[in-house]
Amino acid sequence: MRIGVVVNPDAGLGGRLGFKGSDGRAKEAREAGAVDRSGPRMQQCISKFLDLQQSSLNRMGVNPTFVAWTGRMGGDWLDGVDYEQRQPSPSESTADDTAALVLDLVTANVDAILYAGGDGTTRDIVNALEGHETPLIGVPAGVKMHSGCFATTPNAAAEVLLAFLQGDLMVAITEVMDLDEETYQRGEWKVRMYGEAWTPSSPRFMQGAKEQVERASEAETIEGLANHIGNLIEDDPELMVIWGSGGTLRRMGEHLNVELTLLGIDIQHKGTVYADLNEAALLEHLTTYDGPRLLLLSPMGGQGFLIGRGNLQLSPDVLRAIGLDSILGVATPSKLLGLSSVRIDTGDVTLDEEFQQRRFVKLLQGYRTTRVIRVLEA
């Protein structure tokens, strides 16, 4: 297997200095005394990986080929690794260089990309990938790390890499999240979804009741989830389905032959899809129809936000018009693994309290299988 390495050497520089990110401010940060963060963290991840590779945990004796640029965007941090050298890194780098590196790795046929950076780096990589489903393993090294492809620590990233190489992990879709720049200009800290990425995250085999069982793949699970919603619509053709954003929901839509937006909110009603609706349009649909409705939401990123990550269209008024009883979370087992509760931040204190008083929300986790999950107190 071939593993591409991407280091954004400027990521994380702004953290100690209180910048919201380091994009475009590396020089300023270095002058103010910031020290390299992402390179050393990649170094740490690699050295942990080399240890793991020698240990008995390497059951299959995996020995991947690392592929990288020489210099500060790769090779400088690959101590002790005999990697495949592509070209030298520029002495100063921007998002464009990250993109060029990613494209070069894709040309070099890597099976996965191990990268160090933050949310901004993740966005750059995903944009450059342009739909290539190359799995990403993030070594957390930025200021903001809301995206779902980050391991919790550099050591954990090394463990994920080993498990992925041994075939123990399945690749799942996750959200790429970052600060919403518009609202940030107004002084608000709001995180929203920018895209989706593939990441090795869910164990292929899990401990069932007293034995190892092979899990359904992400694709099979999504098909089951889709069929469940399809049955609901068949049972009640009047049902208005309001689709939230995210890759899981969009793929469910594909199974039902409805084309949904990745980032927007769409309404499917009596055979028609109304795509990417803003708050006013949503309210219009919801107030002119008083029959059964169902809002489907997928918890976002690593922190399990069901409401309050980005979809500003889903305003408190819209949520009220839908009705709290008509909200159903949707989560694949890979999402559920790390999720013992969900967060809800509607931007309206009384509405948040209403959710908290109920204490639980329903999450669809497979065909005809729901679980209730606690709403975390604010």
Place this chain on the structure above:
Amino acid sequence: MSRLFDHYGAEGKGYSQPDALLSASELNLPSNMARKQLPRWPRLSEPEMVRHYTWLSKRNFGIDTGFYPLGSCTMKHNPRVNEVVAQLPGIADIHPHQPEHQLQGLLSIYYEMQEMLAICAGMDAVTLQPVAGAQGEFTAVRCFQEYFRHRGEHHRTKVIVPDSAHGTNPASAAMAGFEIIEIPSQEDGRIDLAALRAVVGEDTAAMMITNPNTLGLFEQDIAEASSIVHDVGGLMYYDGANFNAILGRTSPGLMGFDAVHYNLHKTFSQPHGGGGPGSGPIGVKEHLAPFLPSPIVDRRAPSGEEKNQAVDEYWYTWHTPEHTIGKVQQWHGNAGAVLRCWAYYRRYGKELRTMSEHAVLNANYLRHAIHREAKAAGVDHLFVDGADTIVAKHEFTLSLGPAKESLGISAMDVAKGLLDMGYMAPTVYFPLVVPECMMIEPTETESKETLDTFAKDFCKVLQLDAETLHNAPTTTPVRRVDEVYAARNLCLRHPFDDE
């Protein structure tokens, strides 16, 4: 590897059979159904066969060779008197097709088992048909379904299970066509009534739960849970896998359950494991009795000729309940298992209550012994109780989370280390709600000496270094099995060299 198949192709064969009554051509089998090739049976003589099985048995580990604290599976000693009863000629030689008047003895045993099980669980009617706990679950939820259909309550489509439930609970309900709602347990592993209240409604068909639960804790709120479910018109199902803890002390009936399954092979002693024959009868309250699978055994006063063959002045007959869901098993369930368990019950009678008390006492003693020995050995920082409780029931859980975090030693490593000490490993990674879980169930028949030695040996394993444990076991016929590889590469038949 066994040398069994090396004998394939050897001259001659080790058995003789009478000539076939009909030749293949006389049988007139369609050609696509006839074998293209003779089966590749090994050609062995009887002593070679005996050696083969004896060799296999020596590589095996069972309750007869050592301590077997496999939590939730209740691997208890099987008294040999059970076998004597099951081998009695009048019992071992009967055929399920024999007419009722030749089966009066067996039927009377079935009847007595039905009655006894009903009394133990506080139920009104019992069927002995299902052959495993899981099949009992399926049978019971099918009865629930028919019950609701008869009441015109077709809208009851949801079955609630706690997240600590055994996987067979949601699987059985899903197989019967129900939707599953999973509710989270509380921090202490017990049922969360608030979560239950949040999900019940007029679509609730049933809740399935075991008590004591899969963490070995008694669900103190069980009566409250029953009334929450009953108040919305749902039914309560008792997973009897942990019945060994409460037999004779309390009953599912008292807790408000409408139906139960009994894992006869766990609670009433009958060899099990390795997919061997089990028995999972179910008991139900009166309102569900008309839906039980057929047949069950009934009795009445004998008439005419019958008087000569009657057992205890009763005539026993197969009976089909009025609205039966049909059959769930060939014939009459696993008669052999029922008979062994009947023998066990006949031997102990009301002392079965003492059996449960000893099972609970042994589990609690072992838990404390392990903590005591761990302190003495300085390894008490490597594990914690899986559930925060003063008393456990017949089994208890430990979490090896601290060992995993500080030393990289997992529950699986410790389990494998215990194999090297000559024990069957406890159940690991179940229930899933306890991290690095190890679930220990000593059962009632083990002596204090065995428990003390096990507690010491458990701590010796924890004193080993991580690398040694990653490589354990080293003394067993087969070293550590790569379970993931095995699950991925199923090998279900003997690979011949020439294929």
